[in-house]
Amino acid sequence: xxxxxxxxxxxxxxxxxxxxxxxxxxxxxxxxxxxxxxxxxxxxxxxxxxxxxxxxxxxxxxxxxxxxxxxxxxxxxxxxxxxxxxxxxxxxxxxxxxxxxxxxxxxxxxxxxxxxxxxxxxxxxxxxxxxxxxxxxxxxxxxxxxxxxxxxxxxxxxxxxxxxxxxxxxxxxxxxxxxxxxxxxxxxxxxxxxxxxxxxxxxxxxxxxxxxxxxxxxxxxxxxxxxxxxxxxxxxxxxxxxxxxxxxxxxxxxxxxxxxxxxxxxxxxxxxxxxxxxxxxxxxxxxxxxxxxxxxxxxxxxxxxxxxx
Amino acid sequence: xxxxxxxxxxxxxxxxxxxxxxxxxxxxxxxxxxxxxxxxxxxxxxxxxxxxxxxxxxxxxxxxxxxxxxxxxxxxxxxxxxxxxxxxxxxxxxxxxxxxxxxxxxxxxxxxxxxxxxxxxxxxxxxxxxxxxxxxxxxxxxxxxxxxxxxxxxxxxxxxxxxxxxxxxxxxxxxxxxxxxxxxxxxxxxxxxxxxxxxxxxxxxxxxxxxxxxxxxxxxxxxxxxxxxxxxxxxxxxxxxxxxxxxxxxxxxxxxxxxxxxxxxxxxxxxxxxxxxxxxxxxxxxxxxxxxxxxxxxxxxxxxxxxxxxxxxxxxxxxxxxxxxxxxxxxxxxxxxxxxxxxxxxxxxxxxxxxxxxxxxxxxxxxxxxxxxxxxxxxxxxxxxxxxxxxxxxxxxxxxxxxxxxxxxxxxxxxxxxxxxxxxxxxxxxxxxxxxxxxxxxxxxxxxxxxxxxxxxxxxxxxxxxxxxxxxxxxxxxxxxxxxxxxxxxxxxxxxxxxxxxxxxxxxxxxxxxxxxxxxxxxxxxxxxxxxxxxxxxxxxxxxxxxxxxxxxxxxxxxxxxxxxxxxxxxxxxxxxxxxxxxxxxxxxxxxxxxxxxxxxxxxxxxxxxxxxxxxxxxxxxxxxxxxxxxxxxxxxxxxxxxxxxxxxxxxxxxxxxxxxxxxxxxxxxxxxxxxxxxxxxxxxxxxxx
Numbered sequence: 001x002x003x004x005x006x007x008x009x010x011x012x013x014x015x016x017x018x019x020x021x022x023x024x025x026x027x028x029x030x031x032x033x034x035x036x037x038x039x040x041x042x043x044x045x046x047x048x049x050x051x052x053x054x055x056x057x058x059x060x061x062x063x064x065x066x067x068x069x070x071x072x073x074x075x076x077x078x079x080x081x082x083x084x085x086x087x088x089x090x091x092x093x094x095x096x097x098x099x100x101x102x103x104x105x106x107x108x109x110x111x112x113x114x115x116x117x118x119x120x121x122x123x124x125x126x127x128x129x130x131x132x133x134x135x136x137x138x139x140x141x142x143x144x145x146x147x148x149x150x151x152x153x154x155x156x157x158x159x160x161x162x163x164x165x166x167x168x169x170x171x172x173x174x175x176x177x178x179x180x181x182x183x184x185x186x187x188x189x190x191x192x193x194x195x196x197x198x199x200x201x202x203x204x205x206x207x208x209x210x211x212x213x214x215x216x217x218x219x220x221x222x223x224x225x226x227x228x229x230x231x232x233x234x235x236x237x238x239x240x241x242x243x244x245x246x247x248x249x250x251x252x253x254x255x256x257x258x259x260x261x262x263x264x265x266x267x268x269x270x271x272x273x274x275x276x277x278x279x280x281x282x283x284x285x286x287x288x289x290x291x292x293x294x295x296x297x298x299x300x301x302x303x304x305x306x307x308x309x
Numbered sequence: 310x311x312x313x314x315x316x317x318x319x320x321x322x323x324x325x326x327x328x329x330x331x332x333x334x335x336x337x338x339x340x341x342x343x344x345x346x347x348x349x350x351x352x353x354x355x356x357x358x359x360x361x362x363x364x365x366x367x368x369x370x371x372x373x374x375x376x377x378x379x380x381x382x383x384x385x386x387x388x389x390x391x392x393x394x395x396x397x398x399x400x401x402x403x404x405x406x407x408x409x410x411x412x413x414x415x416x417x418x419x420x421x422x423x424x425x426x427x428x429x430x431x432x433x434x435x436x437x438x439x440x441x442x443x444x445x446x447x448x449x450x451x452x453x454x455x456x457x458x459x460x461x462x463x464x465x466x467x468x469x470x471x472x473x474x475x476x477x478x479x480x481x482x483x484x485x486x487x488x489x490x491x492x493x494x495x496x497x498x499x500x501x502x503x504x505x506x507x508x509x510x511x512x513x514x515x516x517x518x519x520x521x522x523x524x525x526x527x528x529x530x531x532x533x534x535x536x537x538x539x540x541x542x543x544x545x546x547x548x549x550x551x552x553x554x555x556x557x558x559x560x561x562x563x564x565x566x567x568x569x570x571x572x573x574x575x576x577x578x579x580x581x582x583x584x585x586x587x588x589x590x591x592x593x594x595x596x597x598x599x600x601x602x603x604x605x606x607x608x609x610x611x612x613x614x615x616x617x618x619x620x621x622x623x624x625x626x627x628x629x630x631x632x633x634x635x636x637x638x639x640x641x642x643x644x645x646x647x648x649x650x651x652x653x654x655x656x657x658x659x660x661x662x663x664x665x666x667x668x669x670x671x672x673x674x675x676x677x678x679x680x681x682x683x684x685x686x687x688x689x690x691x692x693x694x695x696x697x698x699x700x701x702x703x704x705x706x707x708x709x710x711x712x713x714x715x716x717x718x719x720x721x722x723x724x725x726x727x728x729x730x731x732x733x734x735x736x737x738x739x740x741x742x743x744x745x746x747x748x749x750x751x752x753x754x755x756x757x758x759x760x761x762x763x764x765x766x767x768x769x770x771x772x773x774x775x776x777x778x779x780x781x782x783x784x785x786x787x788x789x790x791x792x793x794x795x796x797x798x799x800x801x802x803x804x805x806x807x808x809x810x811x812x813x814x815x816x817x818x819x820x821x822x823x824x825x826x827x828x829x830x831x832x833x834x835x836x837x838x839x840x841x842x843x844x845x846x847x848x849x850x851x852x853x854x855x856x857x858x859x860x861x862x863x864x865x866x867x868x869x870x871x872x873x874x875x876x877x878x879x880x881x882x883x884x885x886x887x888x889x890x891x892x893x894x895x896x897x898x899x900x901x902x903x904x905x906x907x908x909x910x911x912x913x914x915x916x917x918x919x920x921x922x923x924x925x926x927x928x929x930x931x932x933x934x935x936x937x938x939x940x941x942x943x944x945x946x947x948x949x950x951x952x953x954x955x956x957x958x959x960x961x962x963x964x965x966x967x968x969x970x971x972x973x974x975x976x977x978x979x980x981x982x983x984x985x986x987x988x989x990x991x992x993x994x995x996x997x998x999x
Contacts, residue, residue, distance in 0.1 A: 094345060
C-alpha cells in the first residue's frame with residue numbers, strides 16, 4: 001500500500017512538473033518520450049506510474065489533455081514547439097487519437113483504449129489493449145467452476161464483433177457454449193438479460209461501451225443473485241462491487257508492459273513489428289458472492305488469486 | 310385564442326400516456342454526447358467503488374433466497390419466473406423428481422396441488438387437473454419436449470409408452486387451468502410439459518435396476534441402461550429399458566410388459582441455436598384391464614421420430630408417430646356378451662393411428678415494453694381399423710396464435726393471447742386469454758386471469774362407428790371452459806414461499822353418453838369453484854419440505870349432474886413432503902397425500918338390465934418414503950422406496966370383483982372389471998454410473 005502511494009505520488013509529481021515546465025522549456029536531449037493522459041482518472045495515473053517505473057532511464061514529459069479543444073490545442077502547440085519526441089505513450093483513446101492524428105510520424109504506444117481497432121491499422125502504432133484474451137478468461141472460468149457449460153454474454157457488434165468471434169472459437173475449444181445477445185442501445189440490455197437468464201449457467205460482462213453502465217451492472221448483479229448464477233467480470237473493482245470473479249488487468253502492469261514496448265521502439269524496432277499486447281490477467285474473487293451463490297471455490301484456486309474480497 | 314387551442318385538447322391524454330410509457334430520460338441518454346469507452350468503464354468503476362454500493366450489494370446477497378425461483382417455458386411459451394407467469398404453474402425439477410419419486414412417474418403428480426392420479430391397473434394410469442379427469446376424454450394436454458403425446462384415438466395418455474422414464478427428465482412444468490390460447494385443442498384442464506435431459510446432462514453410462522413387490526406375490530421389475538456422449542457441440546444418448554408388472558387380475562403372466570428404446574441426438578449451432586432429433590420405440594403388451602377404453606391391448610408398437618430445436622428465437626418442431634395395437638374385446642360399460650356379439654370372433658382387432666405434427670413459434674421484443682410471441686401448428690391424425698364402418702379416418706388441425714406481454718408500467722404486465730383453431734372433424738374454435746400480473750413488491754405478485762379453452766372430442770367420441778354398431782356421433786362439437794382465476798405468489802422469507810390460486814370454471818357444451826350409450830352433446834351445464842394453497846420451505850440446503858392443499862366444489866347450473874366433470878376427482882386433497890440429506894451421500898424423504906372421498910358411476914351388468922350405479926370411494930391416506938445411499942463418489946447408489954406405507958387397501962378407481970371371461974373359453978382370465986385394490990409397494994433400486 002505504501003509502495004503504491006509512493007508510485008502515485010511520483011506520478012503526480014511528474015505530471016505537475018510536466019504541466020509547469022513543458023517540453024520546449026527543457027534541456028534538449030534525445031530520446032524523449034511524451035506521455036499523454038486523456039484525463040485525470042486515477043486509473044490513468046496508475047498506468048502512468050507503471051510506465052514510469054519501467055522507463056526510469058528515459059526522459060519523460062507528461063501532458064494531460066483537458067476536456068476542451070483549447071487545452072488540446074495547447075498540448076499540440078507545446079509538443080510541436082520543442083524537439084519532436086522519439087515516441088508518444090498515450091493513455092486513453094482521446095490521447096491516442098490526438099497523437100495519431102497530429103503526430104503521425106511519431107511512434108505511438110497506446111494504453112487504456114477500450115476499442116483500439118481504429119488505431120491499429122497505422123504502421124507507427126502499437127500498444128497494450130485493455131482486453132485480456134477471451135480464451136484466457138474462459139479457461140479460467142472453466143477451471144474455477146468446471147460445472148459451468150453455458151455462458152451468456154451481451155455485446156454491441158459495432159464494438160466487439162471480433163472479440164466475440166474469438167470468444168466463440170475459444171469456447172468451442174474449451175467445451176463451453178457461449179450464448180450471445182446483440183444490443184445496439186443501452187435500453188435493450190434488460191430484455192437481453194431476460195432472454196438469456198434462464199438459458200445460461202453464468203453471465204460474462206465484457207468491457208463493451210454500449211453495455212457497461214451502473215444500471216446494467218446492477219441489473220446483471222441482481223439477476224445473478226436471483227438466479228444464483230455467477231457473474232464474471234473484467235475488472236477487479238467490479239468484483240469488489242459484487243461480481244463473482246474476474247481475470248482482470250492490473251493498471252500498473254499495463255503501464256509496465258507499455259514501458260517495455262516503448263523501450264523496444266527506442267532501441268530501433270519499428271512499431272509495426274511489435275503487435276499489440278493483451279494485458280496479463282490477475283484472478284480477483286469475491287468470497288461473499290461465492291457464499292451467497294452456494295459456490296465453493298477450491299483452496300488451491302483461492303491461493304492463486306491476486307486479490308480476494 | 311382558446312378556440313384555436315381547443316382541437317389540441319384531444320392530444321393531452323395521448324401525450325400524457327406517451328410520456329408515461331416512453332419516459333424522456335431514456336431518450337435523453339441517446340441525445341447526449343457519448344463518453345468514450347474507457348471513460349464509461351472508469352466511471353462505472355468509480356460509481357461501484359463506494360461503501361454505499363458495497364453495503365447495498367451485501368444486503369442483497371444476505372437476502373438472497375436459498376434456492377432460485379423456478380421458471381417455466383410453458384405458461385407463456387417463453388421463459389418466465391413462475392411468480393410472473395400468466396397462469397398457475399408448478400415446476401418439478403430434477404431434484405424433486407429424484408427425492409419425491411416414491412412411485413411411478415405419474416404418481417409424483419399426486420403431490421402437486423390441484424392434480425390427482427388414479428392408478429387403475431399396472432397399465433392404466435390417469436392424471437386429472439382441477440376436477441377434470443381424463444377418463445376416456447382428452448382434457449389434459451401432455452407434451453414431451455413440446456410434442457403432444459396424447460393419443461388422438463381416445464385422447465388419453467399411455468404413460469407407460471411415453472419414451473421417457475423418471476431419470477430421463479430434467480423438469481416437468483404443470484399448468485393448472487386452461488391454456489388453449491397458446492396450445493389449442495385439449496389444453497383444457499391444464500398442460501403437463503415434460504422436458505427431457507440433453508446428452509450433456511447425462512453421465513457417460515448408467516445402469517439402473519428396480520425390483521419391487523406388491524405385498525408378496527405381485528411386483529414389478531425395471532431395468533434400464535443408457536449411454537451418452539457429448540462432444541464440443543454435438544452429442545447423443547441411447548437408452549433402453551424394460552418394465553414388467555404383475556397383477557392379481559392377470560394370473561400367470563405379466564399384466565404389463567413395456568420395452569422402450571430411444572435415441573436422442575442434438576447439436577448446438579451458431580447464433581444461440583440448437584437442433585435435436587429424437588427417435589424412439591416402445592413396444593409391449595398390456596394384459597390388465599383398461600389401457601384403451603378399459604380394454605386389454607396387445608402387440609403395441611409406438612414409434613416416434615421428432616425433429617425440434619431453435620434458430621435463435623424461432624422454435625420449430627416436426628414430429629411423426631405411429632401407434633399400432635391389437636385391441637381386446639372389452640369396451641367401457643359394455644359387458645363381454647355384448648362385445649362378443651359386436652365383434653364375432655374377429656378380435657383382437659388390429660388398429661393403428663398415425664400422427665404428423667409440425668409447428669413454429671417466434672418471440673420478439675417490440676421496443677422495450679412489448680414482447681410478442683406468435684406461432685402456428687399443424688396436426689394430421691389418422692386412425693384405421695378393420696372393425697370400423699369406415700376403415701380409414703383422417704382428421705386435420707391447424708391453429709395459429711399470438712400473445713403480447715405488455716409491461717406498460719413497471720409493476721404491471723398484461724398478457725393478452727388469442728388463438729384460432731380449425732378442425733376438420735369437429736367445430737372451429739377461438740381461445741382468448743387475458744392475464745394481468747401486478748408486482749407491487751419484488752416479493753409479492755398478484756395475478757388476475759381469464760381464459761377460454763376447448764376440448765376437441767376424440768376419435769373415440771366422434772368416429773368410433775363399428776361395422777356392427779354405432780358408438781359415436783359424427784356431429785359432435787367441442788366442449789368449452791371459461792375460467793376466471795386469481796393468483797398470488799409470495800416469497801415470505803429466504804426460506805419460505807407461498808403460492809395461492811382461486812378459480813371459477815364454467816363448463817359448457819359437455820359431451821357424454823346419452824340413454825343409448827352413444828356420445829352426444831348433453832343439455833347439462835356445470836360450474837366449479839376451488840383453489841389451491843402451497844407452501845415451500847427450504848430450511849437448509851439439505852433440509853426441505855412442502856405442504857399444499859386444494860379444494861374443488863361442483864355447482865349445478867342446469868338441473869343436470871353437477872359432478873359430471875368431477876368423477877374420480879376428490880373435493881379436497883392435501884400433500885406434504887420432507888427431504889433430508891444428513892450426509893452428502895445419504896438422502897431420506899417422506900411424502901404423504903390425504904385424498905378426499907370421490908365418486909364414480911360404473912355400469913352394473915351383473916343383473917338382467919344394464920344400470921349405471923354410483924360407487925363411492927372413501928378418503929385415503931397414502932404415505933411414501935425413499936431412502937438412498939450413494940458411494941464411489943456418487944458413481945453408485947442403492948436405495949429403497951416404499952409406497953402406500955400404511956397398506957391402504959382401498960381402490961383408486963371404482964371396480965367390482967367380477968369373474969371375467971375374455972375369450973369365451975369358459976375360464977376366467979380376470980377377476981376385476983376395473984380398479985384394482987391398492988397394495989403396499991416396496992421397491993429396491995441400484996444405480997451404477999460412470
